[in-house]
Amino acid sequence: MNHPPFCPNPYCPNHFQAAGPWFIKTGSYHSKTAPRIQKFKCKTCGLSFSTRTFSIDYWTHRHICYHTILSHLITSSGIRDLSRILHASCSTVTDRIRRLAHQCLAASASLTCDMEIAEDLVADGFESFVCSQYLPNNIHILAGKESQFWFLSDYAQLTRKGRMTDYQKRKNKLIKEHLKLYKGSVYHSFQRMVEKTLELQKHSKKSLCRCIPMNISSTNR
Ligand SMILES: [Zn+2]
Incomplete structure (x- = not known):
């Protein structure tokens, strides 16, 4: 991602209507979960953020396949069951289900609004x-x-x-x-x-x- 869609600060004018050159690039870094993460800074409110801010895996240390979680959830798999399948702790599985649920609600709201x-x-x-x-x-x-x-x-x-x-x-x-x-x-x-x-x-x-x-x-x- 070279162009962030909006400023993550909900009180910033660039949050809902980001137009023009509203951000600057402030370098990049590497992590175990992503090869290169671009950093940005909002020119209006000064908030620093990165491409990870817009990712479903924001603030996680390990990527877990969301397709696997979803496919097992719809066949009524439990948290412990998923934990064994994904080789992750129950709290990690619960966290990913919560993230997935937020995305599903946002997608549904976006699709049904008009x-x-x-x-x-x-x-x-x-x-x-x-x-x-x-x-x-x-x-x-x-x-x-x-x-x-x-x-x-x-x-x-x-x-x-x-x-x-x-x-x-x-x-x-x-x-x-x-x-x-x-x-x-x-x-x-x-x-x-x-x-x-x-x-x-x-x-x-x-x-x-x-x-x-x-x-x-x-x-x-
Ligand atoms: Zn801002």
Whole structure:
């Protein structure tokens, strides 16, 4: 990369609209993971950065094949399974999955921002958890009825419910005290998704797009 696409500083004017000679080259260096890394400096804010700043492997010491990770993830491989296949630690595998997930979200947002809806939409939601079952969540999904294309999704944090032992109840209470939660988080999550759908529909040829909710019960929380 000889020409960086934008300044990595989100507060710099060159972050969103980089035009003209807005940077200077400030040498290069070598590392184990890349043969030659070009360094740059923004003329406006003075931030130094390199070609690695725009890489999915930024701040890593080892390249791991993301195609291998993705192909095993879609066949439901676990973290330990991937760790054995890739000869990497579980924390390294988790880190690469996180990086891959960020890229997938960014790619999806970029592709769907001016997408035209030409079919009815189906909304659904499922419950999962992050880290432990004390931190459950609800993820809404909006997909095309015919194409099954995933248009967007939205996240809502929940609290643990159901039968618990006295110890689990105490722990749950402690977590709830420290966790910032909003009442009706699932309802608001669905509302956000509807708002985004209406935005998508604005520049869509299909003016009377029907949205079919599949998870009505989620609005009760
Ligand atoms: Zn800058």
